Amino acid sequence: MEVRASPREYDGTFVTTQFGAENVKRAARDEYRKLIDKHDSEDVLVLTGAPTSTDAFRDTLDEVLPGATTPYVTSPVVHATDVLNQTDDRVVLSDALRRELRHRFLADYEWETEYLRQASEQPSFIEDLDRVMDTISWQNISPEETPELREITAALDAFHNWLAEHDHIERGQLIPEALDVLTGDDYNDIVDINAVLAVEFEEFFPLDRAYLDALTGDCDLVCIAEDDASVRRTWVETGAITDYVSFSESRRASGVQPSTRPAATAAYFAEETVVDDPNTGSVSVLAADSGDNQLATIANEIEELIEQEGWGYDDIAVATKQSGSTVTETIESFERSGIPTESATITGFGDDPAIRELLAVARHLAADDDNEVPDHGLELDTDRLARVGEMDQLEDAIRWWATDSGVKERIAERETSLDARSQFGNVRRAFRMAAFLDDTAFLDATWESFEEMLERAHEYASQQNQTSATDLDGGVRVDHLQAIKNTSFKTVFLINLTDSEYPGDPFLTRLFPTERVASMPDYPGVTDLSNTDVDQTFPTDSTASSRPFVQYHAEHARRCLAIGAEAATERLYCCLYEYEDTALEERAQASRFLTAAYADLPWVTDAADPKITSEQAAEEFLLSRVDNALADVRRANSQDVTISLDEVEAELGEIQELLDKSGVRGEELRKALRARVEFANGEVRR
Template sequence: MHVTPIEDAPDLDGALHLHPFLGGSVSSSTVRLFADLTGRYDTGNILVIKRFPTGIEEIESLFINEEDSVTAPDVIGLAAHSRRVLEESPQSSRVLAPAEQSLLLEIYEAQYDWKTPYLQRASNQESFVSDLGRFVAEATWQGSRIETDDDILGELAEFNRSFHEWLHSHGLQDPGNVLSAAIEQLQNDETRQRIQREFDAVLVLEFEEFTPIDRAYLAWLTLDVPLVCVAERDSAIQRLWNEAGRIENLVPGLSVVDHTETDQRARPEAVASHLATGDQPDTTDDGHVAVLESPTFEAQVRRIADEIELRRRADSLSYDEIAVVLQDSKAPIPETLRLLQNAGIPVTSATVGGLEHDPAARELYALVCRCSDRTQSDGAWSADRAHTTLTARIENPTDLSGLRDEVVERARTAGIEYALWHWILETDLKGRIGRDETPLDAKTQFEHVREVLSLASFVDDSDLIEASWGTLRHGLEREMERAASDRVASELETPTEGVLVDTVRVVKNTTKDTVFMVNAVDRDYPADPRFTALFPTPHLEQLDAYPSYTTPTESDVKKTFSTETELLTRPLRAYYAALSRRFLAVGARAAENRLYFGTYREEAGGTGSNLQPSRFLAAAEEAVGPFERIKHDGIHSHGSAVEFALTRSDRALDEIRRAGVIGDPVDVDVVREDFATIQTLLDQDLPAEVREAIQTRVDFAEGVVHRE
């Protein structure tokens, strides 16, 4: 493992243009800075680096339009650029894909001999490998050696070191280690000068998010090269997991150019500004802010689906003009995706891969389970469930047993990837996707099929793991559960079609016409510190060497967040409560026209505890005026149509049965009205499968039985 001495990096030398939160148009200011650079250098020789890999195409278009040029600047995310440096450097280690790294981590942990009793017990827990994986990702990206007297943290650091040594000895590199490895390459004068021949100047966006190791990378990259950085006050979210303070106080080598706020704010912007700064904003009447109140989390997401369809009809919005935003990658993104998909909303996400909910990927996973050993692993599908899934998916289910045997035989003779290709060709999987799915869904499913095939190829070729169906099954299960960590600069591909369902960091510095902030309740905003299940929070408060910021003082809190002015008794809790408010502000800022906060009352499992709307909403309402409260009674999404048909037809059946048994009266007019409403739904533009499901249930209520 490369260990990068951050303190040995040269000082950054250049200019830092610092904007207030929502102060003027940062994009306009950035365009002016870019135009100034193009007055001195060719457009194609200006390197633009973003901390987050989002909105790159929009920035390229903005710069091209401003310069009226056919030459696009080189706009790239930080992680992608560090990988480029490695690719152009004389080093031979192959950088693993995240799915491959996750599989090898699980294999290595299974044979690792934990020494401390605490970790011995923890390693028996189901979530241990996932928690360990997050620790490894965060510690690896930061690149600094963990020096601690704590036995547990010390052993975790030793595991991280030995795991990377094991990878390195086999010519492999953790994707989280590319930044450290790239810094090592840039320290070589010949390599750095060769890289620097590709650009004459560097423009850095989202500089407020650059952590110490990110800044060290930038310092080596821009040594003796003109550097211009753009940052916003009260906007940092990701960096604050690693260090406290304002960015301008951490880079003494940069000359600060202050920009001031001038414009009034529409209501969504005013709410975001108040959440970020605590100031009283100057507000116009433009825009709309509302709260969607629901009894449960599931009902909240269904009501979001209803509002999405209502706004699409009323405002002629496309799905990609809408975002559904959750706090971070530990939030229930997969559940939100599933509920919206069930309601007929096309969705996409950069943080969650979506294999678990993809029909084509599930088909291949079912095949892998069917071909693997009869012993069922935790989380793996049973042979019966896999068989049922495959029977429902392929056109000639009677041929399933013979085809399965052919697949197993081809895996034995030619490898698992070849065997999967045999299934794909024999069952016409690609043709079925192309015929049966929308262009957006087809594109997504083809990509997921490629991911499964790529992992199968790695299982076939790697000497470190057993080339078996069981190994591939474990790898797919881990990939279905994996969400990209917020705390590293992941090379995310931000999708552009469908409703974006993702974290605050993915929507930062992008805009959507309509934004839904999910779970705006006091459990999440403010949230308790969310680090890892490997340590209880009181233990972490004593571990300043942990690869996240765990030991803030009262002074740290106040110098980092302008919203915090009260006396603090628990600085760690106060620090992360203020950070969660910052997350809410940055997510809300993405709303250009309509901003919704989703709330719900009841915890899952019927514990009886009630959740209150976030206290930050009350503060924002006091600052900018009351928000509309929305409780949907209408039917706007496919999911609502199905839910209405099922519940109302079942209710009618129950009332009729009771009338025959205990003599309860039946209000025939109400029953007739319900079924008239259902018939109206059937007459609407619904997908064929939705209409068929509703019709079947209505027919059943009328005594008609459908038989295949």
């Protein structure tokens, strides 16, 4: 059970706001206006609770400043980076390079505890271990009670010492290292601010709060915290932020009731409050047959909104519960439908044609002889490969290939401006990896080493842990729920609102069984809970479980829905599917949170059947007509029911007429339909 230290005392003002992004932004503007009345805007630093929120608050506070002046908005980790850049010559590793070096460091590490020795034999061990180490590093904690966690922390310390020997530092060390600088003699030479406004203060980790304390010194300090809104901090710490801090002055900002139906739905998820119907905006339940069809249905709905409302793709967001592969799969599905996407947490490195080409080059040159050259599926010019292989520097070689083979030109020709910019960024990352090997004495600057690094970055791209927001715009925003907190979109789609996902089962790591993690008092996450911990953290009570651990994580999942719903200003879609994508076609239960909202909120209604507006939806509809017709005929034969063959014939005739008018594309669909019928009849098609 968590033992709480004495509250950290601040000489400043603590402002609390009623739940709701509108209230938070109003309070931020009011407090910022007061600060710039006393200080120049460049002397007022604004810190956000998460890197992904900086753009949103920069736009919010920009309304206060006259002319072209821009507010100084950043996050603790980015500010810590700036501090160390002034005082430290060590190289700050990117997430990809940190993962690569940690993987190499741990490859031959000798573990003492029996559990870790056995676990190290599993293929996913280093990946799972890396995530736990990353969490420990970012929180700067030292577990003391669990032997395995003590040993993992010792290995992390050894890794940090190894990096220090080679003048490197990982991002998880930035805030602790910068904190040491701020508490030293160089403070006045580094810090040049007169006031600090901390927004999203409810999300500040203990280390963030210590950093803020050291940073502010004699500055004016104002912190703004939103009620019942913490999702980032409450993953590692129970209770309200007020349990951990005290201020010389506190006040309550004036708040307003939700002005739209999406906002009122968000308040219901967060606090279980039911308000009068705002009569503005809409909240719709969008259901599909399966998980795959859910994404196709959303894509079709997006195209209809673009066509009918005249919105841009960047007016729309699609939010998942988890980061990583779920976000990547959603992005890939939309791109197949022709919908441009963007993400603040996923770089697209793992599904980039340019990266696949550079990886194929590295694989070819890393092979010892012709028999070991892998079948990469790409035709590579052998003369160009030979010249690249003769170059001394990896970076020079890979840059020359990208230029001489026309990689950049091909990206510009085949991709939209948004996708092209993303792919150019990925190619630059590959260049930096090659340069890192060239410049790092303790690593081999060989094609084998580069291939290994690029391979791992490609494989784990969907799991990248961004520490700053990616600067992209122009596409549908696809991210996990925490990453869209305090952002605003005209429409938000919350996907996979099934009970297996919301609340789903508590999950913290694959390294240890969940039951064991739940009893670890020193695990770097919320475990070993009491009923009091749950009650002090959440005002909602929507699960029948009597186990505090399960109940806590269920309420946390519900709050995540609140954060996602709050990002919608006009339309909110709660999306789910009827059947799991399994051979048994198990029925998926709607999330208990959605079921309760459907019963308690009269404005939550079923979405109307959408018009077919995307090409993918048109194809799916066309193919489904054939499937339905075949199913009807079989059912008539096996169940002794009567159907009208005239209706089936008429419908298929209309499809044939449509295909005749569709030219080459129609002929392609005709072949697909023919294959569909032959497959259904059990025929083998060569």
